[in-house]
Amino acid sequence: MILPTAEIVCLGNELLIGVTINTNSAFIGEKLTKLGYEVRRTTCIRDDLELASAFFKEVFSRRPDVIIISGGLGPTYDDIQLEVLGKALDVPLIEDEKAVRQLEAYYGKRNFELSKERRKMALFPKGATILNNRVGGAPGCHLQYDGMDIFSVPGVPTEMEDILLNHIIPILNKKVKNSLFELKFQILNCSESEIAPCINDVKEHFPDLYVKSHPAYKGKMGIVIHVSGYGDKAENGIYKAKKELIKLFKNKVPSLTINNFKD
């Protein structure tokens, strides 16, 4: 099954120097995957106008169906996402009236004036549609370019999540046709290399499914097995694959224990 593709881009030196662990790309990646997209790459890139705009052009040349860009929408000197995007798309930045009103409302409630630094957050590449941020100041935006949907979201996780869940997913939901089916279960008292041949066998019988062993998954004991796939065939396929996996595992390591697993 050929899925629509997506790339995630995270802008911010703090991600590259290890000050911040990038939780945004996992959050966005999970939502896009469940929606039916194949997330091809996630890239973290520095707050550097030249490097980042050259990188954005690279992403555009790969023509993913969806690009989500997180980080760099705030009021500080290094919040340059929209400038980078304007440069890469070769369009000017224009002050958006709706964004100005949102920023006035947001800062007005806090008795802050709309300073130059705050007003910068209303400058969007020409053609962008503003996406309201209900958690923080900086609005996001949606652009369509050369058949791609480009979305800008802030880097602060709660703000990114608000815009992703309330604006972006509803827009993408109308475009995609495939649903993800998945299950996970946990096995104890065996090593990943012992069960590797069983997974190879099942993978061969179910070539359209993703079958993966995760040792130390989210710090848990043992190994978590993740089976997933898209479309009608996968709805039953994942259970058939699980049954076959369990049979092969027990055959290989009779002493292992199998548990249900919920994230």
Next chain:
Amino acid sequence: MILPTAEIVCLGNELLIGVTINTNSAFIGEKLTKLGYEVRRTTCIRDDLELASAFFKEVFSRRPDVIIISGGLGPTYDDIQLEVLGKALDVPLIEDEKAVRQLEAYYGKRNFELSKERRKMALFPKGATILNNRVGGAPGCHLQYDGMDIFSVPGVPTEMEDILLNHIIPILNKKVKNSLFELKFQILNCSESEIAPCINDVKEHFPDLYVKSHPAYKGKMGIVIHVSGYGDKAENGIYKAKKELIKLFKNKVPSLTINNFKD
């Protein structure tokens, strides 16, 4: 100051579909930054031989001084890092005697035989030097190619950390000449957009330093200010910049509080 550059590559569908949060790239990024490297990009890429080997060639064409590749060294069918690397470098994979002995010792202690799946972990691109893994089965490796140092490490964080700290950092330590100087402090009772103009001013006075505000840093209250730079001038410069920042902050928001901050 022109710093040597680095890229971090993480291989694994689990990172793209959001099953695993990528903590490895922050860990590696922090160590490389402290060592004196400018980490230019971190990229997560799928376990796909064609896509990943094309991507590796792309990285090579940017000629970073150091490339660290994490993930995909294990025993399962989708652990294909070394195959990808061999294809991208156009060199064959060769069974490494030292790696075979390490794997025999590791599995022997556990009363496991060296099965086909386990023995696969001893196949390295021609020219690689093996890096011993004291935590898990899969050894890492070091390759020199076209002036670049390429290091392969496992994706399991404890195994990656062992090889990074015990092998890779000592190798790189001999090559770099710059030390990072940095400090952090916390401010409370103000917003990021209020202090943005002060940071702009200080950034202009200290163009070689990195000055950055982090709201909600590691889930903490307030804003953490991070000041860093390389070389002799930065050793005093970061303290001068801190003094100027505090003066400007207090001028702008007299009610704010300043705390020391340690990670």
